[in-house]
Amino acid sequence: MRKKREYRDLASVFLRLAMAPPRLAENLAQGCPNASDDKGHRVVVGTIVDCNQMFFLTDELSPHAYVLTNIARVKTLLGRRVRITGALQSPHVLTVETVDELH
Secondary structure: OHHHHHHHHHHHHHHHHHOOOHHHHHHHHOOOOOOEOOOOEEEEEEEEEEEOOEEEEEEOOOOOEEEEEOHHHOHHHOOOEEEEEEEEEEOOEEEEEEEEEOO
8 A cells, every 4th residue: 555655655746747837947957968959859868657547757867757749659668768759848758759669
């Protein structure tokens, strides 16, 4: 039961991050080595994690995590190291466009 509560708490934190004001996210992202272009696309290398049927990508190069949308492409790679290219819907919400598993 305790583990389930911890997952809910973690999901709550991620949702608050997803709703963070863009200015705050820009300040946190300065110096982040993952690539981004001026159209809101980003390439992130990290690990896919699941919390109550919500999928997240934990960025291995920074303390950032992204809530993933368009998850049909990532479900089979749960727990694996991947490179995801996607469009930022908000500072912490990434719509998956391509997924490459890294070894």
